[in-house]
Amino acid sequence: MIDLKTVTMQLIDGEADGIRICRIEGESLVTVVVPREKLAQAKALPDLPHRGVYYLLDEDHGVLSRVYAGQTTQGLARLEAHKAKKEFWNLAVMFLDNENNIDRDVLDALEAKAIDFVRTHGSYETDNAASPNPRISPYKEQSVERLHESVLWRMQVLGYDLDRLEVGPSSVETFHTKKNGIRANGRYSKETGHFTVLAGSIIALDKPIIKNNGALKAREDLFGGTIGRATLTDDITFRSSSTAAAFVLGGSQNGWIEWVNDRGETLDEVYRTHKEER
Incomplete structure (x- = not known):
């Protein structure tokens, strides 16, 4: 039946x-x-x-x-x-x-x-x-x-699955963003959900952060009142990919879509969207 x-x-x-x-x-x-x-x-x-x-x-x-x-x-x-x-x-x-x-x-x-x-x-x-x-x-x-x-x-x-957990390849895979000419690299941990922005990444300090206190505090601690663009000298880890993206790009960002690997796949595509196929 x-x-x-x-x-x-x-x-x-x-x-x-x-x-x-x-x-x-x-x-x-x-x-x-x-x-x-x-x-x-x-x-x-x-x-x-x-x-x-x-x-x-x-x-x-x-x-x-x-x-x-x-x-x-x-x-x-x-x-x-x-x-x-x-x-x-x-x-x-x-x-x-x-x-x-x-x-x-x-x-x-x-x-x-x-x-x-x-x-x-x-x-x-x-x-x-x-x-x-x-x-x-x-x-x-x-x-x-x-x-x-x-x-x-x-x-x-x-279509709003609250139990959609990360699955995917090893967290050593590097993701990047090139939005607005800003090149930054990072790595995601599927175990913790944290995202680490890697040293050498370019940070767009000329664009203010919107509605993300974690990203805003990290900028203030590292760069103070610096404007323009800056290069990150040490790795920095955030609780989420969206906070990491906001830290790098300013504005309000969706890290699941903004961070992309070398194959052109978003973080969401690698760790969540295709989990049934893996």
């Missing part, structure tokens, strides 16, 4: 990359995908539940550079505060239901699972500093597990 799930997706204004509402036959949980710039329009949509968990994503064609998980009892209105205070995200994915199906205890436990998962899985940075540990009745644990599994499955179906 074939096990089937029927997913219904509604595209607001018919836009494939706009607001999307997804439902699964036989389940009450509603998934709402909201591009940051469409938040005001999304908030005006009627008859959407208000309780559940959500993810804020720094996303580029399915590649996740940064993820934040949280809970809401206000539905889409919760995103207003994040729009004002968190600059990194360009997409929100919310999983909503009513309080009869997600009570306070279940909501707290579901959020804790979501936060713990993004802190321990995937090849992305997270804004969640710690995993909460709420008390949950043993009679509700199965419900929380089932909801979390459904959330992860739906994220995967949408």
Whole structure:
């Protein structure tokens, strides 16, 4: 017997990359995908539940550079505060239901699972500093597990796989960037997720860094108020490839796409996109 799930997706204004509402036959949980710039329009949509968990994503064609998980009892209105205070995200994915199906205890436990998962899985940075540990009745644990599994499955179906880990060749392979005439070299560690920019790399100090405190601090520590271009004299390691790319190039960078090997493959293509083929 074939096990089937029927997913219904509604595209607001018919836009494939706009607001999307997804439902699964036989389940009450509603998934709402909201591009940051469409938040005001999304908030005006009627008859959407208000309780559940959500993810804020720094996303580029399915590649996740940064993820934040949280809970809401206000539905889409919760995103207003994040729009004002968190600059990194360009997409929100919310999983909503009513309080009869997600009570306070279940909501707290579901959020804790979501936060713990993004802190321990995937090849992305997270804004969640710690995993909460709420008390949950043993009679509700199965419900929380089932909801979390459904959330992860739906994220995967949408193309935002939160469990996408690095696999690939040895971390000694060298990657480089030549953007805007800047030549820098680096190496990625699949064990730690860290990226090391190698000595001799050219750093574009004339372009300011946007929204990346780690890259900004490293520049200030090494180069102070120097402007123009500089040559890195010692290797420097960053927690992510995106921070390393921002350090080298300035602006706001997606390191998974910016760093390329000698075969012309991006870091994402080597370590994540083709993992099923390896």
